[in-house]
Amino acid sequence: MTPLTWLQLLFILGGIVLITKPMGIYLYHVLEPDRSGGTILDPVLGPIERLLYRIFGRQTKIEQTWWQYACALLVFSLVTMLATYAMLRLQGHLPWHQYVDALSNKTPLVPHLAFNVAASFVTNTNWQSYSGENTMSYFSQMVALVMHHFFSMSVGVIVAAVLVRGIAGDRGSTIGNFWRDMVRMILYLILPICIVYALFLVSQGSIMNFRPTSTIQVLDQSGAAAGSPNTQAIIQGPVASMMSVKMLGTNGGGYFNANASHPFENTTPLTNYIQIMSFISIPAGLCYYLGLMVKNKAHGWAVWLAMFVMLVGGILTCVGFEVRGNDRLAELGIGGVGTASNNNMEGKETRFGPFNSALYCSMTTSTGCGAVISMHDSFTPMAGFVPLLNIELGEVVFGGVGSGLYTMLVFVFVAIFIAGLMVGRTPEYLGKKIEASDVKLASLVVLTTAFAVLVPTAAAVVTQWGTNSMNNGGPHGLSEVLYCFSEGSGNNGSAFAGLNANVPWYDTLLGIVILVGRYIMMIPVIALAGRLVTKHPMAQTAGSFPVTGTTFVVLLVCVVLIVGALTFFPALALGPIVEHFMMHSSKLMF
Amino acid sequence: MKRFTLEMLSHLRVSIVATIVLGVIVSGIYPVIVWGLAQALFHHQANGSLIKKDGTPTDNDSEAVGSALLGQPFSDAKYFHPRPSAAGNGYDPTASGGTNYGPLSDKLINGATNAATTQPTTQPESVAFDGIRLRTIHYAVDNGISFKLYTARSDATGPKSEIPLSKFQDAQGNLNDVALVDAFPHPPSDTPDRMVVIAGDFSTAIPPDAVTASSSGLDPHISVANAQLQAKRVADARRISADKVKALIDQYTDGPSLGILGDPGVNVLKLNVALDNQK
Numbered sequence: 112m113t114p115l116t117w118l119q120l121l122f123i124l125g126g127i128v129l130i131t132k133p134m135g136i137y138l139y140h141v142l143e144p145d146r147s148g149g150t151i152l153d154p155v156l157g158p159i160e161r162l163l164y165r166i167f168g169r170q171t172k173i174e175q176t177w178w179q180y181a182c183a184l185l186v187f188s189l190v191t192m193l194a195t196y197a198m199l200r201l202q203g204h205l206p207w208h209q210y211v212d213a214l215s216n217k218t219p220l221v222p223h224l225a226f227n228v229a230a231s232f233v234t235n236t237n238w239q240s241y242s243g244e245n246t247m248s249y250f251s252q253m254v255a256l257v258m259h260h261f262f263s264m265s266v267g268v269i270v271a272a273v274l275v276r277g278i279a280g281d282r283g284s285t286i287g288n289f290w291r292d293m294v295r296m297i298l299y300l301i302l303p304i305c306i307v308y309a310l311f312l313v314s315q316g317s318i319m320n321f322r323p324t325s326t327i328q329v330l331d332q333s334g335a336a337a338g339s340p341n342t343q344a345i346i347q348g349p350v351a352s353m354m355s356v357k358m359l360g361t362n363g364g365g366y367f368n369a370n371a372s373h374p375f376e377n378t379t380p381l382t383n384y385i386q387i388m389s390f391i392s393i394p395a396g397l398c399y400y401l402g403l404m405v406k407n408k409a410h411g412w413a414v415w416l417a418m419f420v421m422l423v424g425g426i427l428t429c430v431g432f433e434v435r436g437n438d439r440l441a442e443l444g445i446g447g448v449g450t451a452s453n454n455n456m457e458g459k460e461t462r463f464g465p466f467n468s469a470l471y472c473s474m475t476t477s478t479g480c481g482a483v484i485s486m487h488d489s490f491t492p493m494a495g496f497v498p499l500l501n502i503e504l505g506e507v508v509f510g511g512v513g514s515g516l517y518t519m520l521v522f523v524f525v526a527i528f529i530a531g532l533m534v535g536r537t538p539e540y541l542g543k544k545i546e547a548s549d550v551k552l553a554s555l556v557v558l559t560t561a562f563a564v565l566v567p568t569a570a571a572v573v574t575q576w577g578t579n580s581m582n583n584g585g586p587h588g589l590s591e592v593l594y595c596f597s598e599g600s601g602n603n604g605s606a607f608a609g610l611n612a613n614v615p616w617y618d619t620l621l622g623i624v625i626l627v628g629r630y631i632m633m634i635p636v637i638a639l640a641g642r643l644v645t646k647h648p649m650a651q652t653a654g655s656f657p658v659t660g661t662t663f664v665v666l667l668v669c670v671v672l673i674v675g676a677l678t679f680f681p682a683l684a685l686g687p688i689v690e691h692f693m694m695h696s697s698k699l700m701f
Numbered sequence: 702m703k704r705f706t707l708e709m710l711s712h713l714r715v716s717i718v719a720t721i722v723l724g725v726i727v728s729g730i731y732p733v734i735v736w737g738l739a740q741a742l743f744h745h746q747a748n749g750s751l752i753k754k755d756g757t758p759t760d761n762d763s764e765a766v767g768s769a770l771l772g773q774p775f776s777d778a779k780y781f782h783p784r785p786s787a788a789g790n791g792y793d794p795t796a797s798g799g800t801n802y803g804p805l806s807d808k809l810i811n812g813a814t815n816a817a818t819t820q821p822t823t824q825p826e827s828v829a830f831d832g833i834r835l836r837t838i839h840y841a842v843d844n845g846i847s848f849k850l851y852t853a854r855s856d857a858t859g860p861k862s863e864i865p866l867s868k869f870q871d872a873q874g875n876l877n878d879v880a881l882v883d884a885f886p887h888p889p890s891d892t893p894d895r896m897v898v899i900a901g902d903f904s905t906a907i908p909p910d911a912v913t914a915s916s917s918g919l920d921p922h923i924s925v926a927n928a929q930l931q932a933k934r935v936a937d938a939r940r941i942s943a944d945k946v947k948a949l950i951d952q953y954t955d956g957p958s959l960g961i962l963g964d965p966g967v968n969v970l971k972l973n974v975a976l977d978n979q980k
Contacts, residue, residue, distance in 0.1 A: 118961055166722055170715040179708065186712040190720050214795050245795050254728040261727040290715065297723060302731060309735045310742065316770050319739035319747045324795075325762040327751070330973055334776040338790070343773050345749055345794050352735040356727075369788075369797035369917035374770040375749075379955070380963020437804045444837050444848065444903035445912065456909040457809065457833075458799040461784070461922035462955065464964035468916075485916045486799035489809075587803035609801030694805055 112434065116466045120430075123470065124423065126388050127395055131415060134392045135399025141299045142272045142292065142400070150299050163294050171294075174285035177641025180273060181634055183289035184266060188630075191262055192233040198255040199225040207249040210323050210347075214245035227618035227625075232259035234629035235267055235511055237357075237364030237481055237604040238621065240612035244346040244367050249321060252366055253349050257356060264360025264393075265296040267513030270633055271397055274517045277640030278541060279404040282647050286640050301356060308355035308389065316378030317351040350375055358389045361511045363481030363604040371471075371482040372460050380462055383484060387471065390480040394418075394509035397516040405541055409659035414519060417667040421508045425497050426473045433469035433494035438694055458486025469494055476501040479511030481604025488582065488591065488607040492694055496687035498605065499594055503683075504675040505560055506601040514602065514629075517636045519671075523658075524553040524639075526670040530656055541658060542648030549642060552635040559631045561678045563600035563624050568593050568682065576616040582609025586693070590686040595621060597679075600628035756974045767970050772921045775973060779938035781923070781931050782843075783969045784910050785836060788918025799916045807889050810834060812882040828878045834885055835878060836912035838900050842866075842876065844930050848903045855886050856893035864898070905930065922966025925954060939976065949975050 112120075140150040149157075164171040175183065199220045202208055220228070224241055231238045232255075243252065269292035276286050313319050325345040332341055350366045354376055357364060371377040377386060395415060402411020436452035445454050453465045463471070468485035475482055476498035487498055501508055507519040524540065528550050531538030538545040571577025571592045581588035591607040598605055599621045606612075612621060657663055739747040745758045751765035752758055759765050767773045772783045773792045789796035802809035812832025818824045828835075841848050850869075853861035869877045869884075884898035891897065908927040928950045936943040953972040957963045 115961060122961065163722065167715050167718055170712070182705075182708045183712045183716075186709050187716040187719060190713070190716040194720055194724070242796065242798070244797065253732050254724070257732070258724050258728045262723070290719065293719070293723070297727065302727070306731070306735060306738075310738055313735075313739040313743045313747050316746050316750055318749050319736050320749075321736070322748065325749060325751065325765065327762060327765050327767055329773045330754070330766045330970065330977070331773075331775045331777050331780050334774055339774045339776050340790060340793070343767060343771075343792065343794060345751075345768055345771065347749060349732050349736060351739060351747070352732040367797045367917075369799070369919065372799075372916035373797050374917065374919060374921060378770060379958050381958035384958065384962050439805060439810055440833065440909070442899075442901075443810070443834055443912075444841070444900060444907050445833075445909050454909045455804065455913075456915075457804070457913040458801065458916045459913075460916050460920050461910050461924055461966040462920075462963050467963055483916075486801050488801035488803060489799065491804050582801050583803040583806055587805065607801070608798070609803075690803070690805065 112430065112466075116430075116434075119466070120426070120470070123384070123387060126384075127391055127419070130388060130392045131395040131399050134396025135403065135411070137300065138268070138393070138396050138400045139403050141295050142269070143404070144295065152299050152303060156298050160294055160298055163298075164291070167290055171288060171290045173288060175288055176284060177273075177277075177286055177637050177644075180286055180289050181637045184270070184633070184637070185630070187262075187289070187293075188233055188266065191259065192229045195232060195255045195259065196225050196229040199228060199251055202248050202251050205248065205250045207321065211245065211248045213324075220246065223615045223618040224613060227622040228256075230622035230625050231604070232256055232362075232364060233263060234602050234625050235259075235263035235360065235362055235479070235514065236599065236602040236625050236629070237362045238599060238606065238625065239364055239604070240618060240621075242368035243365060249348045252353060256364060257353050260353070260356040260360055260362045260364070261297055261301055262293070264301065264356070264362060264512045265293050267511055268296055268393065268397070269293065269513065270636060271513035271516040272400070274520055274636055274640045274643075275401050275404045277643035278520070278543070279406075280644035283644040286637075286644055301359065304359060305352070305355040308359065308385075309351045311385065312354050312378075312382060313351045315382045316374065317354055317382070318347060318375050319349055319351040320347050321349060322347050355389075358386045358480070358482065359393065361390050361394065361478050361480040363475070365482060370484075372463075372484045372486075377484060380467065383463065383467065383471065386482070387474055390478055390482075391474065391509055393512040394478055394515045397513065401516065407541065407659070410541070413659045413664050414516075414523065414667070417664045417671070418507065418509050418515075418519065420664070420668055421504070421671065422474070422477050425477060425501055425508065426470055429473040429494045429497035430466055430469040432491055433465045435491070436465075437491055455489070455491055458489030460484065472498050473501065475605055476603060477506075477508035477510070479506040479515060479601065479603050481598065483605050486608060487594075487605060488587075488609040492687045492691035495590060495607070496683065496691070499590065499597060499683065499687060500675065500679070502594070502597045502601045502603050503560075503564065503679040504671055505557070506603060507671055511602060514632075518556065518632065521553045521556045521636065521639075522671050522674070523667060524549060525557065525674070526667050527656055527658075528553070529670060530666060536654065536656070539649065539655065542651055542655070543643060543646040544649075549639060552639045552642075555635045556632045557674060559627065560600050563628050563631075564593075564596045565678070565682065567596045567620055567624055571596070571617075576614070580611040580614060580617060582611070586686050586690040589682075590690070593682055593686055596624055599624040602629050752971075752974065754974065755978055756971065766974065769968065769971055770921055771919045773970060775969065777938075778843075778934060780973045780976070781928060781935055781967075781969050784920055784923055785831075785912065785914045786918040786920070787914040792919060794919060797917050797919055799918060800914050807887055808832065811885040811887055814879055814882050826879050828882055831878065832882065832885075833912045834900070835881055837903070837907045838881065839876065840907055840911050841900075841903060844934050846903055846905050846907070846930070848900050850898060850900055852896050852898050854893065855888070855891040855895040855897045858893075861899075921968050921970060922955065923969055925950070925965055925967060928967040928972070935976070941979065945979070946976070
């Protein structure tokens with residue numbers, strides 16, 4: 112790490128610290144208009160908001176119980192998922208299909224792919240086993256997919272809000288209204304920010320048009336004899352509007368196959384920096400929102416700090432190993448392995464380099480964003496270990512919008528439960544007793560991850576359908592498959608992209624894993640909110656377990672790491688860890 | 702069960718209405734607003750940053766020689782060459798992406814060949830993937846970097862003896878890629894006593910970006926070191942001074958954003974366009 116890279120790291124970490132409070136305050140105003148008096152945009156957009164409630168009907172007036180809220184969420188998600196499935200299957204009959212017809216032989220998309228895409232986007236995962244520019248029409252991208260960018264991020268945030276309302280509530284029975292929460296998120300938070308953000312991206316070079324593919328005669332026409340192409344077909348389309356909401360909502364699903372390494376998606380290191388700030392802003396801000404709601408800002412910051420510590424640890428590990436370079440390249444005349452050889456440029460863009468690529472890799476897998484500015488499959492083994500571990504910790508290191516906080520709060524319950532066992536007291540969180548049913552719900556969330564990742568991975572690596580799709584052999588191949596199902600269950604969406612997952616078995620099984628990973632974790636969380644909101648908080652005494660301060664932060668971090676390690680260490684040992692030792696001992700693979 | 706179904710159905714009407722109404726807002730009104738403002742305020746960028754032969758912006762596909770933001774193939778000696786690309790056959794925007802080979806992949810490091818076939822037609826052996834080792838040799842030969850070829854045992858015991866590069870060159874000096882890739886080490890299948898060919902003792906370190914494929918396959922940049930090493934070849938081919946070329950390199954180097962973010966890169970297309978418009 113050179114002084115310049117340390118400076119960049121500080122710039123990014125400083126940015127995360129600074130963005131937390133403003134975003135937290137704004138989230139509070141968006142999500143709790145009754146308590147906070149609403150946002151500054153309320154006078155302007157209020158009429159539109161009220162019009163939407165009139166159109167939606169009296170469902171918007173009810174204060175819902177957890178059961179009503181969960182059902183509204185599930186039905187809405189099902190409807191939007193089916194809508195996307197239909198639009199993708201009918202792509203050939205919808206506008207702008209003719210531009211992509213020339214490139215794809217998948218118009219309409221085949222059923223297993225359409226299912227996988229619909230499941231993936233409705234859950235905020237945005238795993239893409241397809242190549243955007245030659246599979247999706249402008250209509251599909253802008254409508255079928257971007258719709259979910261908005262909806263899934265809103266759903267994630269409001270489920271976190273619901274859990275926080277439950278924790279903060281006192282002898283209540285209702286936790287909010289699903290429709291009001293969705294409308295407020297979209298109208299007051301996402302749309303205003305994304306319009307400005309998209310225009311910023313265009314100013315830097317991102318495209319935004321509806322023109323057909325541009326066929327260009329390249330400058331050097333002499334290459335034809337050697338087989339080099341004379342023309343270039345430059346894909347066009349409504350990219351910038353997709354990029355802003357993709358990043359703000361930790362969605363991650365890009366317009367192009369190369370995702371955020373494509374110059375039209377992420378043109379300069381400045382757009383890269385803003386992208387990072389945007390996808391961490393809501394997860395970080397939600398911690399502050401938690402603090403505001405429970406009237407204990409120190410607790411909000413304590414949860415934030417636990418996440419921050421793990422984030423920085425992951426970044427330093429990933430960057431440290433990746434910048435060190437690939438030993439195997441040293442003997443090829445490329446330059447040796449040292450503390451900063453930066454020789455592993457395979458799968459990296461010049462403008463980003465190994466440092467920024469590894470930094471982004473670490474952050475995109477901590478946050479559940481899943482966009483990539485480099486090919487993770489080509490990272491050195493221990494640098495590739497970090498994204499895997501980040502995902503397998505449960506996407507709680509800031510995590511996805513909303514899902515990061517509510518999963519981390521589940522870990523908080525588990526941590527307090529364990530602490531209670533250790534000191535022999537009834538566990539209580541902010542004055543509310545944590546009972547057996549609460550712990551069961553929390554355990555369900557934690558165990559789902561383990562099953563949803565390990566069982567399909569095991570099945571894939573011992574069967575033909577599983578191993579046929581691997582791009583690399585040996586431990587790296589295992590890493591590809593493990594990554595695939597880990598990110599599915601964790602709803603991350605990035606990949607060791609060498610895996611050819613656009614085949615019936617992978618598309619279908621992964622689609623199911625993605626849905627399980629999202630909803631089997633979300634429903635218990637809403638149920639937990641419903642249980643918590645009815646409880647009356649007892650007074651805090653000297654014997655109450657502290658939820659601020661070093662002990663709590665250390666306990667929380669340890670619980671997250673130990674649960675993750677116990678579940679996944681055997682698989683990780685067979686994948687990236689073995690590969691790291693092989694790199695040192697000069698063994699090349701397939 | 703009945704209670705569950707009734708509850709679900711009660712949300713169905715609102716869900717459908719909400720999907721349609723909110724869908725129109727986020728997938729119709731929102732992108733149109735962005736599109737309108739983008740086209741009005743940032744027309745050049747919004748349409749792909751296309752440039753003409755003289756380097757000025759254009760909106761017209763038939764006038765354009767490329768996008769200032771996307772790399773494209775160059776092979777003539779008078780142009781700067783971009784990085785290797787795994788996007789389609791190279792710099793194909795309809796197939797963006799990288800190789801996704803792992804760092805220990807034999808294919809990545811040493812390349813691979815397609816065996817000769819007789820069915821359905823007679824095809825000689827050909828290079829399936831060139832690999833980093835072959836690329837370093839080509840880069841050194843193209844840009845006047847001296848190196849030596851050695852033959853040694855594949856288990857790296859025993860002496861290595863130098864062999865002349867001419868063993869792998871034809872009468873015109875073109876390298877025989879297939880023979881080279883076959884002669885390289887291939888650890889997964891090598892016996893310890895197999896004699897392999899490797900290159901070494903490069904007079905200058907080869908820049909990593911010159912021999913590795915980018916993530917998008919459309920990287921418009923090369924590293925400054927890469928550009929500096931190509932400068933002499935380009936200057937000689939155009940019969941202009943190397944200093945003139947190096948000055949242009951500086952002019953078309955995109956520095957780190959805000960001075961500190963990211964790595965500098967030389968925009969290959971813009972540089973080559975500027976070279977063509979010199980004198």
